[in-house]
Amino acid sequence: MYRRMELDTKLLLASLLTIVICYGSIATMKLLIIPFLSTAGRSYFFPWILALPQVFLVVFVSALCFRYRVIRYKDLGFQAPSFRNSYFLAFLCVMANITVVVIYMIIATYFGVKFLYTPEIPKDILGFGWFIFPNLFAICIWVPVIEELFFRGFLLRLFMRRWGTFSAVVTSSLVFAVLHGHIGLLIPLFICSIVISLLYIRSGSIYPSILAHAGGNLSVSLVAASA
Numbered sequence: 001m002y003r004r005m006e007l008d009t010k011l012l013l014a015s016l017l018t019i020v021i022c023y024g025s026i027a028t029m030k031l032l033i034i035p036f037l038s039t040a041g042r043s044y045f046f047p048w049i050l051a052l053p054q055v056f057l058v059v060f061v062s063a064l065c066f067r068y069r070v071i072r073y074k075d076l077g078f079q080a081p082s083f084r085n086s087y088f089l090a091f092l093c094v095m096a097n098i099t100v101v102v103i104y105m106i107i108a109t110y111f112g113v114k115f116l117y118t119p120e121i122p123k124d125i126l127g128f129g130w131f132i133f134p135n136l137f138a139i140c141i142w143v144p145v146i147e148e149l150f151f152r153g154f155l156l157r158l159f160m161r162r163w164g165t166f167s168a169v170v171t172s173s174l175v176f177a178v179l180h181g182h183i184g185l186l187i188p189l190f191i192c193s194i195v196i197s198l199l200y201i202r203s204g205s206i207y208p209s210i211l212a213h214a215g216g217n218l219s220v221s222l223v224a225a226s227a
Contacts, residue, residue, distance in 0.1 A: 007070065008162055015155060018060040023179050025053035030181075047125060048138035057150040064154070076153035077206030086199075090208040093199050094215035097192040101220075104188045118184040121224035139221050144213035151176050151193070152200045152209050169197045192216065 029050055037045060064071050081087070101118070108116045127135045151172055159168030173193035177186050200209040 005162075008158060011064070011070070011158055015060070015158070018056055019175075019179065022053050022056040023181070025056070026050055027181065029053070046122070046127075048134045048142075051138040051142050054143065054146045057146050061149055061154050071154070075157060076149060077200060077204070077209075078153075079205055081208055082202075082204035086203040086205065086208040087211060089199060089203070090212040091215070093195050093208075093212040094219065096195055097212070097216050098219055100191050100195075101188045104191075108184070116184050116187070118188065119182050121220060123224060125221055126225050136218075136221075139217045140214045144210050144217060147176070148196075148200075148206055148210045148213055152197060153206050156197055156200065165201065169194055169201075173197055 034046060034050070061071075061076070065073055065076065105118055108118075125135070125139075126132050155175065156168055156172040159172050162168075163171070173190050176193040177189040180186075180189055196209045196212050199212055200206065203209070
């Protein structure tokens with residue numbers, strides 16, 4: 001028991017360092033690279049270039065799984081869902097999360113709390129020409145797979161082992177929301193993360209949560225691009 005707690009503590013510290021490196025790199029790029037790009041250049045390099053530092057999350061979890069063998073592949077959720085309707089439930093989660101975001105935006109706008117407004121998503125978020133494809137890959141595949149792998153497959157399970165399901169879902173969802181770096185995203189992403197976390201726990205698989213995450217990202221991107 002003591003050795004397990006000691007290992008979990010080391011994993012938490014290592015994951016914190018990985019988070020600092022990953023999201024610190026993203027913040028640095030936002031401050032030092034993106035603002036100095038031309039409008040055309042920004043449409044080509046944003047958002048896929050900001051997703052590149054998430055490779056640190058992949059390397060970290062992969063090392064724990066395959067190099068140090070402190071977690072198993074199946075422990076991350078790479079297995080078939082525990083019930084047949086998991087993917088339909090993932091679709092419902094997408095609808096629920098879109099509803100959450102819309103309701104939040106209506107409330108924030110109604111009360112005029114501007115600092116809680118969600119950030120405006122650029123109309124050219126998908127870029128132009130063939131750059132649409134790497135941007136779609138980043139938004140709908142790369143980011144959902146990596147964030148679900150780290151936040152649900154690894155971090156949520158680690159928290160559940162230490163603190164139980166309720167505290168783990170709340171804490172991991174708060175971390176997920178905070179790391180997106182905008183106060184206007186804190187509440188909606190916190191709630192959306194809770195929904196996807198419950199889907200992950202209920203299905204026993206990471207695949208439905210990846211699908212729900214990807215569906216949400218795609219919906220937001222398409223709405224922004226067509227606005």
